[in-house]
Amino acid sequence: MRRWYIVGTYSGYENAVKQDLERRRESMNMTDKIYQVMVPEETVEVTDKKGKKKLKVNKLFPGYVFVEMEVEGEMDEKAWFMIRNTPKVTGFLGSSGGGTKPVPVPVDEMNRILISLGVVEKPIVDFNVGDKIEVVEGPFAGRVCDIAAVNVEAEEIIVLVEMFGGRSTQMTFKFSEIKKI
Numbered sequence: 001m002r003r004w005y006i007v008g009t010y011s012g013y014e015n016a017v018k019q020d021l022e023r024r025r026e027s028m029n030m031t032d033k034i035y036q037v038m039v040p041e042e043t044v045e046v047t048d049k050k051g052k053k054k055l056k057v058n059k060l061f062p063g064y065v066f067v068e069m070e071v072e073g074e075m076d077e078k079a080w081f082m083i084r085n086t087p088k089v090t091g092f093l094g095s096s097g098g099g100t101k102p103v104p105v106p107v108d109e110m111n112r113i114l115i116s117l118g119v120v121e122k123p124i125v126d127f128n129v130g131d132k133i134e135v136v137e138g139p140f141a142g143r144v145c146d147i148a149a150v151n152v153e154a155e156e157i158i159v160l161v162e163m164f165g166g167r168s169t170q171m172t173f174k175f176s177e178i179k180k181i
Helices: 014-027 077-084 107-117
Strands: 002-009 034-038 041-047 053-059 064-072 089-092 132-135 144-151 156-163 167-174 178-180
Touching (some): 014 034, 064 077, 077 089
Antiparallel strands (some): 002 064, 034 064, 132 178, 144 156
């Protein structure tokens, strides 16, 4: 399973670290473990002191580089070691050091970042109130429900689930946890 991790760098060296990681990934034959290295940036138009308009590239997360890696249960030791020991890398965000594994960026947060950067398109939502869905993840997997409300921005639906002797209980599920029947 692919997951995104955040790597801390010396401020101002994000692009150099990105290039280093990409080179080391190739030279150490880790293309099957490390897929993408990204420095999230946006281009804005600014006006200088003379009134001329220029384009300026701003880093959205100064001091950080995002790395998409293959994770099978736990992060691959070699890939983790290679990234941590890249020059100008300070470590993984979410790792307290001492050999502890870093925490991946939650999928919904990373999707919001990738959508805002235009790297991926926002999925087209085909859920409507009254549609039947099946829960595919979590403790309610396999349960069929009717959609009571759809929140496109949060990528969630609200359903009414019959529990405890026929009483309806309102529950919220992410789009990734359900499928339309």
